[in-house]
Amino acid sequence: MDQRSKILAIIRQVGGQPSDPAPEQSLFESGLLDSFTLTDLVSELEKQFSIRVPDSDLTPRRFDSVVRIEAYLQGRK
């Protein structure tokens, strides 16, 4: 599974919704995720991409779209 497919699978898993967002669509404003599931998303990213997200990176904006998540993961490599 490529990185984007993996991210989309995580969003479906934590958001509990079957539809995939557009790459730049706001996950929060579209209602796909809320404040709590956004936290779940970060935890799943940590698990599935074997990274540690420091508390200093905990801002919703960093994880608010597929493109932003991809950019964050790229920066963590």
Place this chain on the structure above:
Amino acid sequence: MTNAELAPRLDCDPAWIVQMSGIQERRWAAPSDTVASLGARAAQDCLERAGIAPREVGLILASSGSAERRFPGPAAAIGAALELAGVPAIDLPLASAGSLFAIAMAADLCSRYRNVLVVGSEIMSRAIAVEPAGRDTAILFGDGAGACLMSAETGFATIQDVLLASDGSYADALRLDLAGPIQMNGPVIIMHASRKVPRAIAELLERNSTAAGDIAVFLTHQANRNLIARTAKSLGVPEEQFFMNVDRYGNTSSASMLIAAAEWWQSGMAMGPIVMTAFGAGLNWGAILAR
């Protein structure tokens, strides 16, 4: 103030308030009430239940994030209401986590002052904007006060360990400026609280070789039912281990943990290891283990 009364003023559905927070109703203070007057009533009730005369109190620690003025804070006024002129009274202007920090400090100070009266008192209804633009915070907060007595000699539990932390990097995410109303970046606060609180509890329990499942009760700041449920889930324990009354009082900031503790104590629940925990503006957070 029930959701049915509040929702029309915020242009929202009462059911939405419950969905977002688990809150059904909250108390709002009367116009004549002050943070100090609510705190003094809680303090008097606490001392009566503890069987301690006010003159036996050696120190007052009063937390509030909603005091009416910059200074003096409510601590001295609470002391005056208890006729405790001469007894030192210290304000902790910490919202939400204030009573947790006060209890931690009192645990260290009661060897010097013998009986330390810890009070948390808040009138949050004067800090919110009761209008549609302020609905995200107006649905949450309520008014109230709680108190507990920390003694070097007597009590039903002993503080075993304390973990406190602060991080001013997110001070703007939850704040009450002098002109008000309260400003909260909900997603930022929830993300940090959802991670920091379970981690603090887990670290505290681990260094005391105690399993979360062995805790008799988690007495937590009553911020939001969803947040409390998430903390329980993160620790792998059932929600029932967390005492909750946020549905009836809303988020009473630094008073909430003391109000929860008082109701838990009065309900005659089984004793055992106790964890107190809170998270709030600052950011300030932590946990206390008592046995």
